[in-house]
Amino acid sequence: MSDSVLTVRDLEVTHAVTGQxxxxxxxxEVVRGRVLGIVGESGSGKTVTVRAVLGILPDILEVTGGxxxxxxxxxxxxxKKDWIACRGSVIGAVFxxxxxxxxxxxxxxxxxxxxxxxxxxxSRAEARAETLRLFRAVHLRNPELVHQQYAHExxxxxxxxxxxxxxxxxxxDILIADEATTAxxxxxxxxxxxxxxxxxxxxxxxxxxISHDLAVVAQLCDDVVVMRDGEIxxxxxxxxxxxxxxxxxxxxxxxxxxRFGLDRYFEQDASLQRKAAS
Amino acid sequence: xxxxxxxxxxxxxxxxxxxxxxxxxxxxxxSLHVEPGEIVGLIGESGSGKTTVARAIxxxxxxxxxxxxVDGEPVTARSRAQQRRLRRRGVVQYVFQDPLRSLDxxxxxGDSIAExxxxxxxxSRAEVTERVRxxxxxxxxxLELLERYPAELSGGQRQRVAIAxxxxxxxxxxxxxxxxxxxxxxxxxxxxxxxxxxxxxGIGMLYISHDLGSVAGVSDRTVVLRQxxxxxxxxxxxxxxxxxxxxxxxxxxxxxLLSGQSLTREERDELRAALAG
Numbered sequence: 290m291s292d293s294v295l296t297v298r299d300l301e302v303t304h305a306v307t308g309q310x311x312x313x314x315x316x317x318e319v320v321r322g323r324v325l326g327i328v329g330e331s332g333s334g335k336t337v338t339v340r341a342v343l344g345i346l347p348d349i350l351e352v353t354g355g356x357x358x359x360x361x362x363x364x365x366x367x368x369k370k371d372w373i374a375c376r377g378s379v380i381g382a383v384f385x386x387x388x389x390x391x392x393x394x395x396x397x398x399x400x401x402x403x404x405x406x407x408x409x410x411x412s413r414a415e416a417r418a419e420t421l422r423l424f425r426a427v428h429l430r431n432p433e434l435v436h437q438q439y440a441h442e443x444x445x446x447x448x449x450x451x452x453x454x455x456x457x458x459x460x461x462d463i464l465i466a467d468e469a470t471t472a473x474x475x476x477x478x479x480x481x482x483x484x485x486x487x488x489x490x491x492x493x494x495x496x497x498x499i500s501h502d503l504a505v506v507a508q509l510c511d512d513v514v515v516m517r518d519g520e521i522x523x524x525x526x527x528x529x530x531x532x533x534x535x536x537x538x539x540x541x542x543x544x545x546x547x548r549f550g551l552d553r554y555f556e557q558d559a560s561l562q563r564k565a566a567s
Numbered sequence: 568x569x570x571x572x573x574x575x576x577x578x579x580x581x582x583x584x585x586x587x588x589x590x591x592x593x594x595x596x597x598s599l600h601v602e603p604g605e606i607v608g609l610i611g612e613s614g615s616g617k618t619t620v621a622r623a624i625x626x627x628x629x630x631x632x633x634x635x636x637v638d639g640e641p642v643t644a645r646s647r648a649q650q651r652r653l654r655r656r657g658v659v660q661y662v663f664q665d666p667l668r669s670l671d672x673x674x675x676x677g678d679s680i681a682e683x684x685x686x687x688x689x690x691s692r693a694e695v696t697e698r699v700r701x702x703x704x705x706x707x708x709x710l711e712l713l714e715r716y717p718a719e720l721s722g723g724q725r726q727r728v729a730i731a732x733x734x735x736x737x738x739x740x741x742x743x744x745x746x747x748x749x750x751x752x753x754x755x756x757x758x759x760x761x762x763x764x765x766x767x768x769g770i771g772m773l774y775i776s777h778d779l780g781s782v783a784g785v786s787d788r789t790v791v792l793r794q795x796x797x798x799x800x801x802x803x804x805x806x807x808x809x810x811x812x813x814x815x816x817x818x819x820x821x822x823x824l825l826s827g828q829s830l831t832r833e834e835r836d837e838l839r840a841a842l843a844g
Binding site: 331478479480483501502531541545547548549551554 | 759777784824827829839
């Protein structure tokens with residue numbers, strides 16, 4: 290019915306040695322052009338869920354139940370070739386520490402060009418032009434200079450822009466940002482979040498934003514999933530979840546912001562409404 | 568208010584790293600003070616020099632000019648031996664972001680908490696044990712954890728152990744460097760509540776963080792550091808709701824809020840341009 294680009298239904302991931310389930314009964318849907326946020330703290334299973342979606346679970350974890358569908362195709366039927374065709378071209382992803390996904394001894398421009406030449410079959414000159422276009426799209430101030438630089442010469446925020454450029458280089462339908470701004474300064478985090486929203490509009494992306502910080506998810510996302518201990522405790526439209534949290538854990542996350550965070554100093558209709566309701 | 572009466576007084580300090588041509592200034596006339604029973608937030612992003620301020624207060628880096636006094640006694644003018652004595656007295660204690668690195672993995676939790684007392688000396692074994700138990704309780708460390716090793720504890724438990732150890736010499740000033748950044752929400756709330764209890768008992772705290780949002784809720788006053796300079800300081804409510812310096816406005820406007828950011832993207836872009844120019 291709705292234009293779903295990614296559907297996860299009753300996903301269960303199990304630890305192969307201990308036999309314990311790490312993720313249970315996880316279901317959500319990413320609708321084209323919308324932003325889904327997954328909130329959870331360490332150990333909540335949010336990253337395991339994302340890795341299952343990307344087909345990159347470590348050997349010790351396996352999907353033991355449920356279904357994942359990307360553009361209507363179940364990933365359980367994917368061959369290795371299907372996965373290669375899917376990653377980057379249908380789903381792009383960026384993670385917390387951009388530096389560790391780049392080769393320190395190859396110039397940044399060349400690393401982006403390599404992706405374009407191998408997966409899109411562009412010529413050397415075409416790949417260079419496209420790389421510079423991508424660098425401009427992610428607002429790297431001096432694309433020609435960055436093209437010649439190495440990873441250690443750039444700040445964390447700039448490296449994350451390079452990684453985002455790579456992630457969108459093949460024109461994916463879905464971009465997953467797993468704690469992509471956690472290691473960055475707050476002012477830089479705001480720039481990267483602005484960029485993600487801009488790219489969503491410009492490139493027609495659907496976004497999945499994973500964060501431990503409810504506030505990051507709140508301001509960016511249409512829909513929110515709250516995870517804890519491998520399960521979804523609450524899900525729904527972001528405004529509804531923030532205004533009328535049903536689960537005690539969601540209330541804890543909200544109250545922490547209201548009691549000890551900046552929200553304390555700003556008029557907040559969500560908190561007022563909840564107080565009126567209780 | 569005279570600086571002399573402050574629990575911590577940092578007066579116009581300059582700090583340089585490196586020698587000769589590679590000499591760079593990392594702090595430029597930084598001043599701040601902390602009174603007993605007060606939490607002061609020191610906010611700065613990477614490279615702002617906030618950790619250098621803490622190191623200077625502990626006497627771990629020298630200042631090129633200006634002065635620091637703790638409890639009326641100058642830190643900066645002292646010899647190394649005098650500084651060591653000051654540290655051993657335990658007037659100032661320090662809690663880091665990652666307690667696993669500040670606790671010795673080969674020592675039981677109880678021994679780690681007791682260490683500052685043993686260094687200072689003057690107490691019998693029984694007295695040490697008694698105080699360890701008292702401060703463990705006060706910092707909400709369960710007594711059965713005292714026989715365990717740091718690796719067996721959760722992050723929140725370890726941070727409470729680090730706080731118990733910091734408190735055991737009855738310091739008057741606590742330096743907290745991102746004490747809750749690595750913890751989950753429930754644990755963060757408990758640690759912050761423990762800190763506000765300590766404030767009520769008259770301990771002064773300098774709470775250092777990169778994130779204004781995480782400090783705003785607990786600090787009475789806030790000092791904003793940028794590129795080695797204090798750009799703004801004042802009561803936290805005023806700094807947050809009526810920031811004057813463009814950088815502070817950008818910090819507040821960049822912090823994610825449940826109710827949405829307080830600045831639009833265009834406003835942030837303008838501030839960035841103003842700061843870059």
